[in-house]
Amino acid sequence: MTVLVFLDTAFPDGRPADAGVPQLMINDLGVTRGDGIFESLLAVDSVPRKPHAHLDRLASSAQQLELDIPPRASWERAIATALRLHADAGDHGAVPGGRAAVKLVVTRGVEGAAAPTAWVQVTAAADAADQRTKGIKVLLLDRGYDSLAAARAPWLLLGAKTLSYAVNMAALRYARQNGADDAIFTSSDGKVLEGPTSTVVLARERGGVRTLVTPERKSGILAGTTQDALFRAAEAAGWELGYGPLVPEDLFAADGVWLASSIRLLVPVRSIDGRELAFSADLNAELAGLADTAL
Structure with missing residues (x-):
């Protein structure tokens, strides 16, 4: 109801x-x-x-x-x-x-x-429990503008959560019609942006330092409330934090990639454009736990 x-x-x-x-x-x-x-x-x-x-x-x-x-x-x-x-x-x-x-x-x-x-x-x-455990397949889709458009053209309302979601829904339909579950937008100059209804987060460990990274917001993406809450909880748990810029190869080189949103919370991405990504059930459970308790 x-x-x-x-x-x-x-x-x-x-x-x-x-x-x-x-x-x-x-x-x-x-x-x-x-x-x-x-x-x-x-x-x-x-x-x-x-x-x-x-x-x-x-x-x-x-x-x-x-x-x-x-x-x-x-x-x-x-x-x-x-x-x-x-x-x-x-x-x-x-x-x-x-x-x-x-x-x-x-x-x-x-x-x-x-x-x-x-x-x-x-x-x-x-109920997104299955996606949160098993993960999803994603396509990279060109959003049609470069990563500096938000500053150059404020009338595009990039970074505002408007009712004009026809493009976002069309991207999801296109992804599903082509064998994927979701999408990640990229800019015309090759930067990773966001999902149609989510924020991109990746994890990587280098020299014993564990870091969570998300695309930089000045590229015109929506500020992610779930990503923010996850980052606060992760920092308290000893993680380092990073804020782009990111390119697609950063996603393929990461130890894990997730889409963060308020209703689904944290969903692991298992493949992008048919190319498998690194995935750890233990790492997914750790970050999912942080996201689920972050208020």
Whole structure:
């Protein structure tokens, strides 16, 4: 089932709505132009994971789009309301561990109006346990711009989590139509960027020093909340940290490569473009444990 709670100034804790009937105006700019932003976060047993990080990123995306959004406290109350309703409905145990996907959405609102449309949506999270254990196959796909485009062309909104996800979904369909499970974008000048819905992380050991590395954010990638949380936990556990730039050969030379995201958490990449990567079940379990406990 889906729980839907709109942020509404007349309802301090959010306004519950029936997800089974139409709720948006047909001329809402989120529908007609994809003009809006969103966040997806994990809740376990009705407790949201990393809510502050996601609300921080929502605010950052809103700033890039010059979009007025409800205050943080309103989001926190609406999230709590939605998770309570989801738990009351008995759907919170639909997947192992009582995992739920919480989506925060803001559009610029109805065309001609001054107020945004904002809501919280909660559904049972898809079970990705098999992928987290066995791993996935990935294709490298050219994103079509160079790694300096974000600084040169801020109107591209690179690094903002917008509703305009048609390209990301097309990349996933292309990967699956060609025998893979997911994709990693590269820039036109050969740098590793990110997955359509994830952040790239690699591990390597050199001279007894273990390091986790992720692509540099100035290349126009989305700041990864799960990657951030993993890096904090890994650093506390003795890992060194690195931030690109990375090229595809760095992935093939690594001791392991993962895609990090809020719902799936950490998924190991077993092959890229049909070429097998290094994989250690022990290392995967260690990093998965860090990701699963990082808040």
